Amino acid sequence: xxRGTGRGGNPAAPRxxxxxxxxxxxxKTVSRVFNDEQxxxxxxxxxVLEAAEELGYRRNNAARALASGRTRSIGVVTLGTALYGxxxxxxxxxxxxxxxxxxxxxxxxxxxxxxGIAGAVDSxxxxxxxxxxxxxxxDEQKTDGGVALRVDVxxxxxxxxxxxxAPTVLTAxxxxxxxxxxxxxxxxxxGHVTVHxxxxxxxxxxxxxxxxxxxTTLAAHGRxxxxxxxxxxxAASGYAAGRLLASDAAVTAVFAANDDMAIGLIRALTEAGRxxxxxxxxxxxxxxxxxxxxxxxxxxxxxxxxxxxxxxxKRLVHAIENPHADPLPASDPPVDLLVRSSTAPPPNxxxxxxxxxxxxxxxxxxxxxATGPQANGGPSTPH
Amino acid sequence: xxRGTGRGGNPAAPRxxxxxxxxxxxxKTVSRVFNDEQxxxxxxxxxVLEAAEELGYRRNNAARALASGRTRSIGVVTLGTALYGxxxxxxxxxxxxxxxxxxxxxxxxxxxxxxGIAGAVDSxxxxxxxxxxxxxxxDEQKTDGGVALRVDVxxxxxxxxxxxxAPTVLTAxxxxxxxxxxxxxxxxxxGHVTVHxxxxxxxxxxxxxxxxxxxTTLAAHGRxxxxxxxxxxxAASGYAAGRLLASDAAVTAVFAANDDMAIGLIRALTEAGRxxxxxxxxxxxxxxxxxxxxxxxxxxxxxxxxxxxxxxxKRLVHAIENPHADPLPASDPPVDLLVRSSTAPPPNxxxxxxxxxxxxxxxxxxxxxATGPQANGGPSTPH
DNA sequence: GTGAAAGCGCTAACAG
DNA sequence: CTGTTAGCGCTTTCAC
Numbered sequence: 001x002x003r004g005t006g007r008g009g010n011p012a013a014p015r016x017x018x019x020x021x022x023x024x025x026x027x028k029t030v031s032r033v034f035n036d037e038q039x040x041x042x043x044x045x046x047x048v049l050e051a052a053e054e055l056g057y058r059r060n061n062a063a064r065a066l067a068s069g070r071t072r073s074i075g076v077v078t079l080g081t082a083l084y085g086x087x088x089x090x091x092x093x094x095x096x097x098x099x100x101x102x103x104x105x106x107x108x109x110x111x112x113x114x115x116g117i118a119g120a121v122d123s124x125x126x127x128x129x130x131x132x133x134x135x136x137x138x139d140e141q142k143t144d145g146g147v148a149l150r151v152d153v154x155x156x157x158x159x160x161x162x163x164x165x166a167p168t169v170l171t172a173x174x175x176x177x178x179x180x181x182x183x184x185x186x187x188x189x190x191g192h193v194t195v196h197x198x199x200x201x202x203x204x205x206x207x208x209x210x211x212x213x214x215x216t217t218l219a220a221h222g223r224x225x226x227x228x229x230x231x232x233x234x235a236a237s238g239y240a241a242g243r244l245l246a247s248d249a250a251v252t253a254v255f256a257a258n259d260d261m262a263i264g265l266i267r268a269l270t271e272a273g274r275x276x277x278x279x280x281x282x283x284x285x286x287x288x289x290x291x292x293x294x295x296x297x298x299x300x301x302x303x304x305x306x307x308x309x310x311x312x313x314k315r316l317v318h319a320i321e322n323p324h325a326d327p328l329p330a331s332d333p334p335v336d337l338l339v340r341s342s343t344a345p346p347p348n349x350x351x352x353x354x355x356x357x358x359x360x361x362x363x364x365x366x367x368x369x370a371t372g373p374q375a376n377g378g379p380s381t382p383h
Numbered sequence: 384x385x386r387g388t389g390r391g392g393n394p395a396a397p398r399x400x401x402x403x404x405x406x407x408x409x410x411k412t413v414s415r416v417f418n419d420e421q422x423x424x425x426x427x428x429x430x431v432l433e434a435a436e437e438l439g440y441r442r443n444n445a446a447r448a449l450a451s452g453r454t455r456s457i458g459v460v461t462l463g464t465a466l467y468g469x470x471x472x473x474x475x476x477x478x479x480x481x482x483x484x485x486x487x488x489x490x491x492x493x494x495x496x497x498x499g500i501a502g503a504v505d506s507x508x509x510x511x512x513x514x515x516x517x518x519x520x521x522d523e524q525k526t527d528g529g530v531a532l533r534v535d536v537x538x539x540x541x542x543x544x545x546x547x548x549a550p551t552v553l554t555a556x557x558x559x560x561x562x563x564x565x566x567x568x569x570x571x572x573x574g575h576v577t578v579h580x581x582x583x584x585x586x587x588x589x590x591x592x593x594x595x596x597x598x599t600t601l602a603a604h605g606r607x608x609x610x611x612x613x614x615x616x617x618a619a620s621g622y623a624a625g626r627l628l629a630s631d632a633a634v635t636a637v638f639a640a641n642d643d644m645a646i647g648l649i650r651a652l653t654e655a656g657r658x659x660x661x662x663x664x665x666x667x668x669x670x671x672x673x674x675x676x677x678x679x680x681x682x683x684x685x686x687x688x689x690x691x692x693x694x695x696x697k698r699l700v701h702a703i704e705n706p707h708a709d710p711l712p713a714s715d716p717p718v719d720l721l722v723r724s725s726t727a728p729p730p731n732x733x734x735x736x737x738x739x740x741x742x743x744x745x746x747x748x749x750x751x752x753a754t755g756p757q758a759n760g761g762p763s764t765p766h
Numbered sequence: 767g768t769g770a771a772a773g774c775g776c777t778a779a780c781a782g
Numbered sequence: 783c784t785g786t787t788a789g790c791g792c793t794t795t796c797a798c
Contacts, residue, residue, distance in 0.1 A: 062448035
């Protein structure tokens with residue numbers, strides 16, 4: 001079979017031997033140049049590069065992967081939704097990957113997907129990735145009661161502790177409880193007797209984590225822990241929850257597990273005649289792009305998606321390239337709170353009681369990041 | 384070199400010969416079974432599958448790609464932002480790809496990225512994809528004045544006409560002008576003398592397309608075409624534009640090129656004492672998840688991301704697998720309008736003038752999709 | 767229906 | 783510093 005008739009692929013595509021021939025060197029030398037190996041004279045390198053350029057040579061990645069046993073790609077399992085959190089994390093992962101030389105393969109898993117996360121991981125393994133990122137996993141009702149998947153590449157779990165068994169399982173961005181804590185502290189520091197919680201779906205670790213942070217904070221302050229209302233992240237569910245909460249006069253402060261629900265909640269409260277923040281204060285979570293521009297501008301906890309993705313990827317790549325070394329230590333992402341106009345002291349109290357105020361002021365993280373221009377809700381460019 | 388010492392990859396991973404040995408057949412037969420080829424007896428097939436199962440065999444994709452010249456993967460170039468539109472399209476593409484057997488590789492390109500779209504396509508080509516999807520491309524200021532990239536796989540461009548030269552270039556979802564048209568018609572039908580436009584960044588085809596639809600509609604009705612205000616898709620830019628427009632008493636209706644800007648715009652108008660919709664009507668674009676729950680609930684044009692992605696991918700896969708056949712024809716996605724509470728007749732006119740009304744009512748597409756429950760802005764679950 | 771042989775284009779090991 | 787020799791694990795071609 002003559003050259004050019006080759007099966008599959010572009011028949012005319014030049015191979016490294018062609019470059020070698022043109023440059024007057026061996027095929028292996030071409031390989032050396034393209035792998036940036038040392039011990040190649042500047043002159044030879046230049047000749048090879050020129051020949052490659054002239055021929056329009058492009059290294060065949062399949063052959064490379066086959067010969068080396070590494071695909072130089074990382075797979076991401078993410079929820080198949082345009083939800084702000086998962087979408088932002090995915091973008092963060094891609095951005096973090098750009099400089100590492102790894103390619104990105106993406107597989108979605110939907111809630112209710114029969115194959116679930118295990119199926120997504122499996123398909124990634126089929127494709128042959130060097131590492132896997134599982135973003136914001138949710139609990140799945142497995143018939144067999146456990147994921148028995150054998151994973152032989154390092155795994156990074158974003159936004160939750162590890163649910164899989166792999167040689168290296170890293171975790172990043174699972175500190176939402178701390179963020180929930182400062183949200184709750186903020187509300188208490190304004191003088192609210194207690195804080196209600198509009199939770200996310202409890203199948204999500206991220207939702208449980210936020211709930212835990214809220215509950216812990218109330219307990220630490222000796223406050224009553226009201227019944228939790230659970231939503232599904234959507235503004236519609238926040239609206240439904242708002243109708244419930246609006247009828248309870250004891251509700252003066254609500255911490256919502258994400259901004260979409262907070263916005264639906266505020267709408268329901270407003271329609272019911274309960275003003276925000278005069279009658280009820282609301283804190284959201286995420287800092288979605290419109291959070292500063294809704295009415296009233298939303299006090300919320302921004303999530304450090306990029307920082308989490310970047311830090312996690314760095315550790316994942318390290319684990320891939322140094323299989324026997326100790327994993328890099330995790331570092332805590334920054335915790336912040338954007339105080340805008342949806343929170344205020346409770347009604348029927350001209351000024352917050354002294355005790356309340358100091359209790360919160362003494363707490364770590366309370367009011368952190370109440371940056372100037374946004375503190376009063378005057379819209380300015382949010383980050 | 385003994386088996387198991389093999390370079391790279393999991394040393395213990397079974398290969399097809401191992402399966403063949405265990406099943407008592409030739410290696411080629413294993414290949415046949417896994418490729419669902421015909422001419423394999425049911426008995427042999429069963430034995431091979433059992434042996435594979437027992438060994439935990441997983442086909443090596445790199446070897447497959449090398450031998451066949453096809454990677455069975457598709458690359459997507461998308462903007463590295465969590466903007467609702469691009470993110471939704473990406474999810475739609477993944478979902479559409481699930482059933483086709485192709486894997487998804489993602490490369491982002493950021494605005495201002497020196498390599499730009501061409502660089503992203505190049506890296507996808509390096510990885511060896513069988514087809515490429517370019518999502519919502521933006522114009523780039525190339526020093527050489529043109530993308531000279533040689534692409535030898537089919538390309539699908541989402542949300543714009545093709546900017547690249549490839550053997551097959553398909554287009555899907557580039558009908559935003561029609562959607563902009565019904566938005567504008569809606570406003571005119573309410574009796575507004577003209578409609579202002581808060582445009583997206585004009586480097587985006589999607590933004591230009593919406594602007595065109597708006598301008599065309601005004602022209603068709605013989606209305607004045609006011610100066611365009613350009614934003615950057617963000618709520619912050621919508622807010623800035625709102626401050627400008629609020630001071631102009633002639634502004635009674637604004638069509639914003641996306642919901643985020645519409646929300647920022649509404650905030651600015653409200654702060655300036657111009658009520659929405661009593662004094663100024665606002666129509667958005669996209670139908671982001673919170674659109675039905677902001678104040679006032681936003682009248683907007685939902686985008687059929689999933690339909691566009693699905694339709695486009697079907698055609699792309701067809702082009703990949705039938706290189707010499709004619710491309711599948713494109714079909715127009717559905718056009719819709721969700722009338723909520725941010726639009727109303729203009730002030731100073733107790734009822735719309737007869738002439739205005741009929742002019743719009745006679746136009747095709749006006750008021751399309753004004754579904755019942757949402758027509759009055761009472762939040763209900765948006766799709 | 768099934769098998770044997772021959773690569774796909776590259777990297778790994780070792781020799782110079 | 784550079785070249786030679788073997789494969790990586792499949793699919794393809796062609797023979798049986």
